[in-house]
Amino acid sequence: DAKTTQPPSMDCAEGRAANLPCNHSTISGNEYVYWYRQIHSQGPQYIIHGLKNNETNEMASLIITEDRKSSTLILPHATLRDTAVYYCIGTNFGNEKLTFGTGTRLTIIP
């Protein structure tokens, strides 16, 4: 798995877009960038993933730089329920460990 670096914490006002950055400079060509989030005392929940192109689903958008060394998860209209720890990982679910870092603790402020 690629090593990822995320800021430990971020705040965002309710209703605004939350932009969470992730550096993954060691990601290999066949590894996807994945984002998960964990609400307190629950199992992590899948959000979105991508390889090269930007991706969007009903939860979020994922912007991956052209060199694939970093990405940004965008929650377009943050709500209080988006308060969670967000994890960015790089993997291809092959014969690899699936390792998570410490993530970013996102707090949505009313």
Next chain:
Amino acid sequence: DGGITQSPKYLFRKEGQNVTLSCEQNLNHDAMYWYRQDPGQGLRLIYYSQIVNDFQKGDIAEGYSVSREKKESFPLTVTSAQKNPTAFYLCASSPRRMNTEAFFGQGTRLTVV
């Protein structure tokens, strides 16, 4: 419903006792993983298995043991050798192919007194 189930949700044990945490999935996934999470910390990988009858140590395997006799089951035993067993334990599973995702159970909170 397809999913991954961990049981029990809360578990209490006396110090010095071994305890086994259950993880079952009906998603037909080849790979399964166990993580430990301490308060305010990230997920640390204990063991993982890519195929039946095979498993590998993760980053913090000492004091833990696993088995993978069936594709759908990956139990974790916390032995008396684990110095600080009180933690939140998470199990996950995934297919072994690209462009897919891992699914997590809801976790077991183990308290050793």
